[in-house]
Amino acid sequence: MNDQAIILFAHGARDPDWAAPFGIIQQQLQAARPQVQVMLAFQDFMTPTLEAAVAQSAAQGAKRIVLVPLFMAQGGHLKQDLPLLVGKIRQQHPQLELQVMPAIGDAPEILRAITDWVLRGASYT
Amino acid sequence: MNDQAIILFAHGARDPDWAAPFGIIQQQLQAARPQVQVMLAFQDFMTPTLEAAVAQSAAQGAKRIVLVPLFMAQGGHLKQDLPLLVGKIRQQHPQLELQVMPAIGDAPEILRAITDWVLRGASYT
Numbered sequence: 214m215n216d217q218a219i220i221l222f223a224h225g226a227r228d229p230d231w232a233a234p235f236g237i238i239q240q241q242l243q244a245a246r247p248q249v250q251v252m253l254a255f256q257d258f259m260t261p262t263l264e265a266a267v268a269q270s271a272a273q274g275a276k277r278i279v280l281v282p283l284f285m286a287q288g289g290h291l292k293q294d295l296p297l298l299v300g301k302i303r304q305q306h307p308q309l310e311l312q313v314m315p316a317i318g319d320a321p322e323i324l325r326a327i328t329d330w331v332l333r334g335a336s337y338t
Numbered sequence: 339m340n341d342q343a344i345i346l347f348a349h350g351a352r353d354p355d356w357a358a359p360f361g362i363i364q365q366q367l368q369a370a371r372p373q374v375q376v377m378l379a380f381q382d383f384m385t386p387t388l389e390a391a392v393a394q395s396a397a398q399g400a401k402r403i404v405l406v407p408l409f410m411a412q413g414g415h416l417k418q419d420l421p422l423l424v425g426k427i428r429q430q431h432p433q434l435e436l437q438v439m440p441a442i443g444d445a446p447e448i449l450r451a452i453t454d455w456v457l458r459g460a461s462y463t
Contacts, residue, residue, distance in 0.1 A: 321362075331346075
């Protein structure tokens with residue numbers, strides 16, 4: 214039974230193309246974990262909201278959700294807004310187990326991947 | 339002679355801690371390229387601005403600058419605001435060679451690193 218979900222939570226933007234990289238990550242995760250629901254959710258400008266994505270996951274049988282904030286770093290969005298939103302979601306869905314991952318910039322391996330990418334891309338004479 | 343620079347250009351935030359991951363990338367790049375000036379610049383809330391960072395690099399002898407927008411994806415900031423700003427900078431410093439890298443989310447290896455990090459971090463029963 215499909216009782217696990219991953220929700221990728223991104224900032225959102227007015228430009229619809231903005232979401233493309235997050236869609237690629239979603240597809241890669243879905244390919245690696247075909248039995249898990251993998252969804253996108255957005256804070257602003259784009260839909261679904263995080264609350265709507267959680268409600269949809271729960272309606273489809275999710276009992277455990279991993280929430281991945283695809284933000285570069287910990288600022289007001291992750292330190293203040295997200296905990297409030299997660300608190301509200303926990304009240305709405307007390308039966309759900311909710312794991313919140315850190316920001317991308319908290320992962321040393323991703324910072325290293327960015328550094329290496331800059332070193333490869335920045336061509337020097 | 340130190341005539342090359344890398345400027346890491348990030349969104350900025352009110353929370354000073356937000357810049358920490360970008361500082362780590364800066365240090366890693368500086369360690370890998372000790373002869374290159376590696377600087378941070380911000381669009382909003384934090385300083386220096388991109389214009390100020392370019393002016394400082396140029397004043398310190400930079401002739402070629404690689405500009406790295408540390409944004410997750412291409413939206414209004416990178417598609418509209420940044421080209422205008424880069425155009426202005428090219429007019430201010432016509433002698434500078436300026437290379438602008440794509441967004442982080444345009445790099446397949448970084449998307450893959452994020453996917454792998456989520457797979458490692460999201461623990462399943």
